[in-house]
Amino acid sequence: MQRLIKTLSLGLTWVARIATGLAFLVIIIAVVIQLLGRSGVIDSVIWSEELTRFALLWLVAFGAGLGLRSGALVNVDIFCEALPEPWPWRLRLFSAALTAVFAFSLLPSAAFFMRIGARQTAPALGIHMNWIHASALVTLAVLGTVATLRVIGMLAGTEKGRPDNLEDI
Structure with a gap:
């Protein structure tokens, strides 16, 4: 059980890190394009501002769980x-459980x-907004999953619930 929890946690962390990095890369590229357009080096591109905002939403979607x-x-x-x-441990457990319940209750x-x-x-981009609105769903799913894994780890005795005690971050 402990091995499964650790594998799930590391897998989620790996996916979230890559997705966060990709979203950040998109932001960097879009901002550089905006700067080049504003300085007259290239023609101004209308979609770069919108892409930056949408990439920021996805950055938060995966980065919140990492945070x-x-x-x-x-x-x-x-x-x-x-x-x-054991009060600090109990309060950390309660906080993680409340975070998971809150995140999963907002999924629908x-x-x-x-x-x-x-x-x-x-x-400007011409894409369906459901791809952008999905970032809210992903944010809640990632936060809820990370909080649930923390609760399970605390109850199993594999962690104390202190974020700074995670060696694999």
């Missing part, structure tokens, strides 16, 4: 970590939002 996993998200734990054991609404996008088209 939760590594502890890079905003976290206020001065009070919680000052409590006597995100799927509905994505389906609405099938009837819309991005003005």
